[in-house]
Amino acid sequence: MIGITSYSTYIPRYRLEREKIARVWNQDSFGGERSVANYDEDSFTMAAESALDCLGDNNPKEIGGLFFASTTSPYSEKLVSSMLSTVIGMDTKALTGDVSGATRCGSIALKAAFDSIRCGTTNNIIVAVSDCRMGEPGSDLEPIFGDGATAIQVGNSGVVASLEGEYVLSNEINDYWRLLNGKFVRAGDNRFIWSYGYLKTLKEVLTDFLKQCHFQIKDFTNIVTSYPDHRAYSRLVKEIGLNKNLIQDDLFKYVGNTGSAFGPMLLISVLEKSTVGDLVLYLDYGSGCSAFIFKIQKEIEILKKKKKGISTFLENKKELPSYERFLEFKRLIDKDNSVSPFSTSALLWKESKQNFGLYGVQCNKCSYINFPIRRICPNCGSKDDFRDFRLSRHGEVFTFTKDRVFPSPDPPLIMAVIDLKGGGRIYTQMADCDENEVHIGAKTELTLRKYHQGGGYNNYFWKARLFR
Amino acid sequence: MESIKDKVAIIGVGCTRFGENFEMTYGDMIVDAVFEAYEDACIDPKQIEAAYLSTAFPELQAAQGRSGMSLSEPLSLSHIPITRIGNYCASGSDAIRNASMAIASGLYDIILVVGVEKLRDLSPRESLVSQAINTGHPLITKGLTAPGIFALFANRYFYKYKVDRTCLAKVAVKNHFNGSLNPKSFLRNKIKEEDVLNAPFVADPLGLMDCTPITDGAAAVILTKRELARNFNKNFVLIKGTSLCVTGGNTLLFQKNNDFTGFQSTIEAARTAYEQAGIRNPKEEIDVAEVHDCFTITEILNYEDLLFCAKGDGWRMVHEGVTGLNGELPINPSGGLKTNGHPVGATGVRQIYEIVKQLQEKAGARQVKNARIGLTHTLGGPGGVAAVTILGIGK
Numbered sequence: 001m002i003g004i005t006s007y008s009t010y011i012p013r014y015r016l017e018r019e020k021i022a023r024v025w026n027q028d029s030f031g032g033e034r035s036v037a038n039y040d041e042d043s044f045t046m047a048a049e050s051a052l053d054c055l056g057d058n059n060p061k062e063i064g065g066l067f068f069a070s071t072t073s074p075y076s077e078k079l080v081s082s083m084l085s086t087v088i089g090m091d092t093k094a095l096t097g098d099v100s101g102a103t104r105c106g107s108i109a110l111k112a113a114f115d116s117i118r119c120g121t122t123n124n125i126i127v128a129v130s131d132c133r134m135g136e137p138g139s140d141l142e143p144i145f146g147d148g149a150t151a152i153q154v155g156n157s158g159v160v161a162s163l164e165g166e167y168v169l170s171n172e173i174n175d176y177w178r179l180l181n182g183k184f185v186r187a188g189d190n191r192f193i194w195s196y197g198y199l200k201t202l203k204e205v206l207t208d209f210l211k212q213c214h215f216q217i218k219d220f221t222n223i224v225t226s227y228p229d230h231r232a233y234s235r236l237v238k239e240i241g242l243n244k245n246l247i248q249d250d251l252f253k254y255v256g257n258t259g260s261a262f263g264p265m266l267l268i269s270v271l272e273k274s275t276v277g278d279l280v281l282y283l284d285y286g287s288g289c290s291a292f293i294f295k296i297q298k299e300i301e302i303l304k305k306k307k308k309g310i311s312t313f314l315e316n317k318k319e320l321p322s323y324e325r326f327l328e329f330k331r332l333i334d335k336d337n338s339v340s341p342f343s344t345s346a347l348l349w350k351e352s353k354q355n356f357g358l359y360g361v362q363c364n365k366c367s368y369i370n371f372p373i374r375r376i377c378p379n380c381g382s383k384d385d386f387r388d389f390r391l392s393r394h395g396e397v398f399t400f401t402k403d404r405v406f407p408s409p410d411p412p413l414i415m416a417v418i419d420l421k422g423g424g425r426i427y428t429q430m431a432d433c434d435e436n437e438v439h440i441g442a443k444t445e446l447t448l449r450k451y452h453q454g455g456g457y458n459n460y461f462w463k464a465r466l467f468r
Numbered sequence: 469m470e471s472i473k474d475k476v477a478i479i480g481v482g483c484t485r486f487g488e489n490f491e492m493t494y495g496d497m498i499v500d501a502v503f504e505a506y507e508d509a510c511i512d513p514k515q516i517e518a519a520y521l522s523t524a525f526p527e528l529q530a531a532q533g534r535s536g537m538s539l540s541e542p543l544s545l546s547h548i549p550i551t552r553i554g555n556y557c558a559s560g561s562d563a564i565r566n567a568s569m570a571i572a573s574g575l576y577d578i579i580l581v582v583g584v585e586k587l588r589d590l591s592p593r594e595s596l597v598s599q600a601i602n603t604g605h606p607l608i609t610k611g612l613t614a615p616g617i618f619a620l621f622a623n624r625y626f627y628k629y630k631v632d633r634t635c636l637a638k639v640a641v642k643n644h645f646n647g648s649l650n651p652k653s654f655l656r657n658k659i660k661e662e663d664v665l666n667a668p669f670v671a672d673p674l675g676l677m678d679c680t681p682i683t684d685g686a687a688a689v690i691l692t693k694r695e696l697a698r699n700f701n702k703n704f705v706l707i708k709g710t711s712l713c714v715t716g717g718n719t720l721l722f723q724k725n726n727d728f729t730g731f732q733s734t735i736e737a738a739r740t741a742y743e744q745a746g747i748r749n750p751k752e753e754i755d756v757a758e759v760h761d762c763f764t765i766t767e768i769l770n771y772e773d774l775l776f777c778a779k780g781d782g783w784r785m786v787h788e789g790v791t792g793l794n795g796e797l798p799i800n801p802s803g804g805l806k807t808n809g810h811p812v813g814a815t816g817v818r819q820i821y822e823i824v825k826q827l828q829e830k831a832g833a834r835q836v837k838n839a840r841i842g843l844t845h846t847l848g849g850p851g852g853v854a855a856v857t858i859l860g861i862g863k
Contacts, residue, residue: 339598341601341602341610342603342606344606347605369724378723379725399621399624399627400623401616401622402619402671403616404668404670405597406612406616412669415612415616417620417728419724425722427612427721427722429611435672451610452606454602455606460607461610
């Protein structure tokens, strides 16, 4: 049996009420809110969050591969999947690959992962899907889009949702696209692209796929389908006569269309509510359609207990004070900032295990934990006599300050000294918290974030957020 | 190990006004401070045999201070050895320490020490803030600023000893009062506690008036061996002890044994200097001190680390007026860094200037009564480097 063995979702903490966008542009709002990645988040950092949570307590060395799928990879050239595998501590011999292009890239990677397991290349693969697409300010797409990530682990043991059928269809049409170096996603005429893109493709897949595998719509406990726009989805529901109970629209209403992560996110929201024996049809659109049928296995009950679930992210949110702050987070406000932080790739390469993998060292003689890594133990003086020590992401604030001198897109910058569970101490920036929430003794969790672009590349490191 | 006690004498001191010296260059400030010191020591410039230059941030002042050449140029000194010292906020104290050792070794008879820093030709955002953003490790401790370091200590101190910002405000009020009496101080206004408490936050819980302002300045000291001192200046001052302790860099903030209520560097530097000077009870034996009040919290922590009081009682000393100008142990009679600002490489030398004037009873309106033994203290980086100097009147 092959299928999904674990899953996780990450939705950034910030939300922007669609009403706030509509007011600025003097438009009507369809209500709800969209998720907004913090200024220090990107598709890689969000993917890291979900991949780490998806892995859970399992040994990363036993993961055979990792695919990263996104239309908004922070790099046009350079593997993000290899960065992710370093973050979660996978073996360097594991399979890595990035998939891009359409918002369906997550499902394309999922299909490749299933194929890889089926042919025996490996026993399990994590597919991390993440997006933070931008619609042009004032455009239709701006309030529709949201930011977020998912990770789905597939394998041949411990299956929670077995793969029962699959189907792919390409559809060549200029409906949604973004040119190389373009900041904003563009769309064709809505009436044309929905009719000949989304609706035509989905209806074709439903007909042909179900015929091929001898299923009927009524056989499914749930039908999950991604959609580019809520209006296009309403038309689909109407035209194929979808039962109201099968519609998942909370995610769209309170998070938005999270690009390539939207389909997987909808699928996970359904998996979280499913019980043994349920049959789920999953359709993901983007320059065509990928379709899968999953049957829920009894192992899902164990997984459900371990996972925080999407509802945690829907509850733990923070409204952005203004549309302007949203523009600032998206770096859409032009500023004459002549900062050029020092960075060197030779140093970062040497320290990647420490800075990405969160590894310190523990002294073999006196057990003192050193982070950052050093060669001479400051506690007992022994030289080069250490074993690797991976820091826990969980900790507690020992002391802190709200710094108003160091420039931040979201001032004040909160700096904290954090004692980590199981040993070690870190002094770092805090992320995603209000200045009045931080106090000595507050529980925290480390989160990978983007610091700056010194050296002309992205510099990532761990910040701390309050544990929620 | 031999003690340096009473081997080295200070025969001349000079100091510019500390402040926004927009009308003066790095070199102008050196000339003014040094010629005041020459005059004080009744010395001919040709008699200087060696010199030490203390500047902490040459990269913020067109590379001036990167080497001894930055001292020989403005003074037209030639053919003598000049060493540049950079050791963060302890640079000036360390330059004096090195010069003292050179005199004590017998290698030179007369040495000039100059501390100078030109910070205000750039705005704070262009200088110290841009340093915090652009330099250092690309990731580790990124976000660290000077107020941000000491604010970590303030919050932990408040938490541990159940005190609040009012004790910090009292430090600022005291130092502003002293500064108002010092003609060379940048800030000369007397302030009230509420002025400090109502000032905007810089790095909570530190507000604007808890912080040292950014200023320019230069100070100079001329040293000789004790035997020669009387030939130049009958009112000479002797070095009783001089020490430096370096504990570590920014990774101190990651060390589990750092309790964030004091600085091991100060504790160790004080222990060494007291030992050299033969001081057993600092609170009783020290008559006046200039300590590193880069932020108000630092002054309170210094009281404890310098053993002027028990751990956790630092805030009481200022609360009870012990460290006021007329208290039992007046601290920072010059106004300290709080009103003079902190031209980094100059501060340690300016502190010596102040204590020498106090011991010579030439401190004017801010004169401390019966000052025989004085102390200076600087603390730098994340608290990883500290220097203590103890001085006594030579007569």
